[in-house]
Amino acid sequence: MPKSSKDVSVWVIRRLPRYYRFLNELLRNGICRISSRELSQKMGLTASQIRQDLNCFGGFGQQGYGYNVELLHNEIGNILGLNKKIPIVLIGAGNLGRALTIHMDFDYRGFNLIGIFDVNPAIIGTEIGGVKVSDMSELEAFCKKEHPQAAILCIPKAAAHDVAENLISWGVKGFWNFSHYDLSFHFPDVITENVHLGDSLMTLCFMINNDTSSDPEPKDE
Numbered sequence: 001m002p003k004s005s006k007d008v009s010v011w012v013i014r015r016l017p018r019y020y021r022f023l024n025e026l027l028r029n030g031i032c033r034i035s036s037r038e039l040s041q042k043m044g045l046t047a048s049q050i051r052q053d054l055n056c057f058g059g060f061g062q063q064g065y066g067y068n069v070e071l072l073h074n075e076i077g078n079i080l081g082l083n084k085k086i087p088i089v090l091i092g093a094g095n096l097g098r099a100l101t102i103h104m105d106f107d108y109r110g111f112n113l114i115g116i117f118d119v120n121p122a123i124i125g126t127e128i129g130g131v132k133v134s135d136m137s138e139l140e141a142f143c144k145k146e147h148p149q150a151a152i153l154c155i156p157k158a159a160a161h162d163v164a165e166n167l168i169s170w171g172v173k174g175f176w177n178f179s180h181y182d183l184s185f186h187f188p189d190v191i192t193e194n195v196h197l198g199d200s201l202m203t204l205c206f207m208i209n210n211d212t213s214s215d216p217e218p219k220d221e
């Protein structure tokens, strides 16, 4: 019996994008069918881990056949809700904001980047990846008209609280937070994905210093 997505452990959810990315690669290589053993070998997970993960949503595999790659890929996309194209705005069009706009395929990952905002007059009015950079003073009217549900924060820590507070009051429900401000602590009811590239680098430092392999995810079950 499939559980509701809300009951599924966050560690399973965090593995789904990796399955999705991996299955997408198989599809592009013309592979239509894969056994859980092959999938597990290629992904470096155990076959039982994969079965347990996918059973959370009702299975998808068939005894003696394995997985239909396209079906599984599409199902995982549906579970993640990637086809809904959540409207998102990016705040802070500096080095990081520019790099994300240019390199991140938002559409493939379930989002539609509908606006970029900054306070720097030298950037305002320019375009990044086909999206115009607008003045922060226009953000409130933009939110009221376009209803972005999420925001990417690429602004300094000192600016993050006020910007987030305003965005929340204008209807934003979730943040992809690159600022080093602890949004989850100050706005516990808001959905936040904090990204700290530096944490990942320090983890690498530990692993090299201790000659240990990477297995940072708890086996949750």
Ligand code: NAI
Pocket: 091, 092, 093, 094, 095, 096, 097, 117, 118, 119, 120, 123, 136, 154, 155, 156, 157, 159, 163, 177, 178, 179, 180, 195, 196, 197, 198
């Ligand atoms: P940057 O200085 O190139 O860009 C910051 C941009 O934010 C500038 O264009 C600035 O005009 C704009 N800005 C400042 N206050 C604003 C406000 N109140 N409203 C709207 N826009 C505002 O800096 P960079 O390199 O792009 O980094 C951005 C932030 O992300 C920094 O705070 C940095 O510490 C952080 N960062 C975080 C990383 C992570 O892994 N979480 C990695 C790299 C940077």
